[in-house]
Amino acid sequence: MEVFVPFSTDRPKSRLSGVLTPDERAAFAHAMLRDVLDAISGAGGEPRVLATGAVDADLPCPVTVDDRPLTDAVNAVLDARLGSGGKAEGDEEPVAVVMADLALATPESLRELFAAGREADVAIAPGRGGGTNALVVSRPEFRVDYHGASYLDHHRIADEIDASVAVVDSHRLATDADEPADLAELLIHAEADDEADGGRAARWLRDAGFALDATDGRVGIGRE
Amino acid sequence: MEVFVPFSTDRPKSRLSGVLTPDERAAFAHAMLRDVLDAISGAGGEPRVLATGAVDADLPCPVTVDDRPLTDAVNAVLDARLGSGGKAEGDEEPVAVVMADLALATPESLRELFAAGREADVAIAPGRGGGTNALVVSRPEFRVDYHGASYLDHHRIADEIDASVAVVDSHRLATDADEPADLAELLIHAEADDEADGGRAARWLRDAGFALDATDGRVGIGRE
Known part of the structure; x- marks a missing residue:
């Protein structure tokens, strides 16, 4: 399964500005990204970084640069991977999107996510506070919307296209390093x-x- | 499996005092307690309330009153249930302790906890912030210590008695309604x-x- 990891190169973890300098936030964000990529590989996924700009580091996987906002960049990826390729419904290989700051993610927790995403049309690991920390999609009509309480929005969007939803209940995947x-x-x-x-x-x-x-x-x- | 739910009748949810009056906090705490008891029953557990004082409500399970601090009251329960009853090691039916403010607990998340507690000597569902939100114990030498980072302390205590530990990774069980x-x-x-x-x-x-x-x-x- 391809697993896209959105990574912002220009707005690094501003809510940590009380405890880390800008350079420190960038270094810490890179360390978390590497941990997430390792966990994805450990779970049998194929990580791909989806960055807002050039990444100044050696990464162990392909990097795609898309400077649009998160929602647009992820929808472009879903469209390219799941969109009208002439495949019959149900034949799509699911695509996953995992946030780069899930520093507690483990291969085990991600394996559970990937498995849920093979069973249901959409699998979501909610973040604390109503975000969507990780997602697996196999329906081409599904679109993400990361603004606001995206966990609830993604339930609603799935309902609108009659897609089944599996929720992955994981403290590790619910914890993003924001504060x-x-x-x-x-x-x-x-x-x-x-x-x-x-x-x-x-x-x-x-x-x-x-x-x-x-x-x-x-x-x-x-x-x- | 007997599942003890510590419930404080005299210090209700003080960290919610900015948004709820004392009477409201008491009513909300009761509502959460009832939800937790239902989830335990739904998971096949036998709930027992371990209260610091008389509970002014009809509860669907036995209530034991012990006005000692949480750690002492829980250790007394573990001692009574697992203590030197002459049973051979390994024959003890595990005992669970689940906090009364896990309002997101579901039968499914608790079934996972109980299953982990039948496999390992000690199963722990950590709370956000290093607490121990739910616990299953089958080793009579194990003692709880809820002060401070109890999740880390419980790992250490289990190590000291060579007890195996299973960690239950659940956002629902990690979320207590404190703030x-x-x-x-x-x-x-x-x-x-x-x-x-x-x-x-x-x-x-x-x-x-x-x-x-x-x-x-x-x-x-x-x-x-």
């Missing part, structure tokens, strides 16, 4: 996973001096 | 689930005038 509290989430799971060093993004955070801080009774992050 | 943003989560999933009215907690919120509000581009809640 400082999400960085704590990343460090918590890297520590719990018992891996010596966790993924690139967790390593990057630790190397940058971040550590879990539970001194006020709730778990947050501190920086040396 | 106003969590109320939005509840309304989002009630709407997406296509049920005419959702669970009691979502209905309570809607009856109290709450609705999703995406006017600033992010999804939050507003109240009439």
Whole structure:
């Protein structure tokens, strides 16, 4: 299954600007992207980066540049892959779209997503807050709309074309690294996973001096 | 499987005090408790409420009152159910502990938890922020410690007694209704689930005038 990973090269993680400089946000975003690409490959998917501009890094997969807004760029991909190619309905190989900041994504959680997307016409892993963090589509009439509560919009769009929807209930896929509290989430799971060093993004955070801080009774992050 | 649901009768959801009065918080907490008890029964579990004081409501299951702090009350339950009853190791029926504010819990997500708890010595559904939202234990030496990053502490405690740990990756079980943003989560999933009215907690919120509000581009809640 082809798995497109939208990646913004010009607006890196602005909601982390309180804790990371612009250069740090770019480096952290790259580390997360690499983790997501690895998890996709580990789940048997074929990752493709869908970037808004040239990516200044060696990536282990093809990169397509499309500078349009996220919704337009993803719909162009769906159209190219699922659109009127003369295939009979049901013959399309599903296409997946996975966000680049799902730093907790694992091959296991993505395998569940891909499997759901082979059963239903549309599979969605909702993000916390009503977003659509990962999606698998096999119906050419389906169109994405990432603005606002896209999880609800994607249910509605699927209903309109009578497409079946499977929801993937995963904390890992629901967690995107948008805000400082999400960085704590990343460090918590890297520590719990018992891996010596966790993924690139967790390593990057630790190397940058971040550590879990539970001194006020709730778990947050501190920086040396 | 017996499933204990700790319920505080005296400190209801103080982090929601910015949006709900004390009476409203108590009513909302009751609605969530009832939803959780229903989901447990739907998953084939036998719910038992473990309350800090007398519960002023008709509940569909036994209620035990223990006014000690959460950690002590849960450890007393584990000790009574798994403790030195002369059973050979491995013969214990596992015991589950599920928090009363998991308003998104479904029979399906809890069935996954219970199944994990029959395979491993300890199964944990982490909460967002490093908490332990749901737990299944079959080893009598295991003890809970709900203070701080309990998810990490429970991994450590399991390691110390050489107990195997299964992690249940569920956004529904990771979401406890602690803060106003969590109320939005509840309304989002009630709407997406296509049920005419959702669970009691979502209905309570809607009856109290709450609705999703995406006017600033992010999804939050507003109240009439």
